[in-house]
Amino acid sequence: MTNNKLLSTSLELIENDFFNTLSVSVVIWKNDKNYTIQAISKNITKILGFSQKDFINKKTIYSNLIHPDDLDRILNEVKKNVNEKKADFIHEAYRILNSEGIYKWIKIVVTIIYEEDNVSHFIGYLSDCTLEKEILIEKEKVTQRFENMFYNHDAMMLLIDPDTTEIINANKKAIEFYGYSSEEFIKLKVTDINQLSKEEILIISSHVKTYKSNKFQFSHKLKNGEIKKVEVHSSPIETDDGIVLFSIIEDISNASKIKEQLEKNLIYNKTLIDNL
Numbered sequence: 641m642t643n644n645k646l647l648s649t650s651l652e653l654i655e656n657d658f659f660n661t662l663s664v665s666v667v668i669w670k671n672d673k674n675y676t677i678q679a680i681s682k683n684i685t686k687i688l689g690f691s692q693k694d695f696i697n698k699k700t701i702y703s704n705l706i707h708p709d710d711l712d713r714i715l716n717e718v719k720k721n722v723n724e725k726k727a728d729f730i731h732e733a734y735r736i737l738n739s740e741g742i743y744k745w746i747k748i749v750v751t752i753i754y755e756e757d758n759v760s761h762f763i764g765y766l767s768d769c770t771l772e773k774e775i776l777i778e779k780e781k782v783t784q785r786f787e788n789m790f791y792n793h794d795a796m797m798l799l800i801d802p803d804t805t806e807i808i809n810a811n812k813k814a815i816e817f818y819g820y821s822s823e824e825f826i827k828l829k830v831t832d833i834n835q836l837s838k839e840e841i842l843i844i845s846s847h848v849k850t851y852k853s854n855k856f857q858f859s860h861k862l863k864n865g866e867i868k869k870v871e872v873h874s875s876p877i878e879t880d881d882g883i884v885l886f887s888i889i890e891d892i893s894n895a896s897k898i899k900e901q902l903e904k905n906l907i908y909n910k911t912l913i914d915n916l
Contacts, residue, residue: 663687665766667695667702671759675718677702678761687746687768689739707735707743718750722759727752733773745773796889802845802876805830805838808884817891819863835859835867848874848885857892869893 665684669675682692694700706714714734721729728751735743747769753761790797796814798807810818810825818825818833831838836858847853856872874887 663767667764667766669702669762669764671761674701675703675762684766687738687766688736688744705737707737710734718762721750722752733769744768745770796891798885798887798889799877800830800845800874800885800887802842802849802883802885805841805845814889817862817868817889818860824863833860833862835861845885849876849883851876860889 663683663686665687666679666681667677667684668679670678677695680692680695684695685691688705690700695702703711714731717729717731728749731746731748731750733745733747736746738744745768747767749765751763752759753763790799790809791811793811794813796817797811798814799809800806801808807826807828807830810822815822815825820828830841834841836844844853844856854874856874858870858872860868860870862868869892871890871892872887873890874885876883877886
């Protein structure tokens with residue numbers, strides 16, 4: 641479709657009654673200093689609350705509604721794509737003020753209209769992505785809180801891929817305990833520290849994934865070759881990349897030694913009594 645045809649088709653959409661029942665609005669901007677709106681569909685009211693006439697009569701200036709923290713990014717994206725002679729691009733999400741004084745998140749697919757080598761217009765297809773963006777922001781906050789808790793917690797913690805036994809991440813306490821650097825640690829697999837066979841570890845991982853069990857005692861090898869007795873509490877966590885195992889590790893070497901010594905003493909004392 642030629643640029644002139646695309647422009648005329650967009651103008652037709654703007655006046656189409658059925659299109660104006662949809663949740664995507666069409667805006668045509670001139671490529672001038674202020675990116676003046678030439679035409680805008682009536683359903684912009686569904687997204688921003690302002691009427692079509694508010695924009696056409698310049699009662700409302702679109703660029704004045706963009707959040708100050710987003711405006712430079714938006715302008716730079718336009719300049720970048722124009723300089724690269726792109727046919728279209730996407731403004732992923734930015735905040736814009738609606739008629740009630742509330743910032744909404746907007747996503748725009750932009751088509752650049754050229755006349756010979758010069759840009760004459762921009763056609764934007766606007767949609768409200770507020771709910772999607774707010775969910776993403778909340779998810780990022782939860783992830784950040786988990787990461788802060790994970791890295792700075794006093795307990796040793798690991799994130800493990802249950803299918804490959806790869807160690808995805810380790811917190812400061814775990815790094816200190818095992819004696820590896822953080823760079824070394826994330827190159828390891830559980831099979832590098834756990835004294836069980838890979839087959840046994842995979843069976844245990846499958847039990848954790850299916851909530852059959854989550855508490856274990858293992859012998860773990862440190863970087864210096866020392867063997868430590870540990871107790872591991874492991875739980876499956878759903879992530880965008882699949883299930884990972886969140887493991888909390890406790891060094892019980894000393895407690896285990898004390899228990900062994902007590903058991904030896906009991907056997908010794910029992911033997912003495914039996915021989916009286």
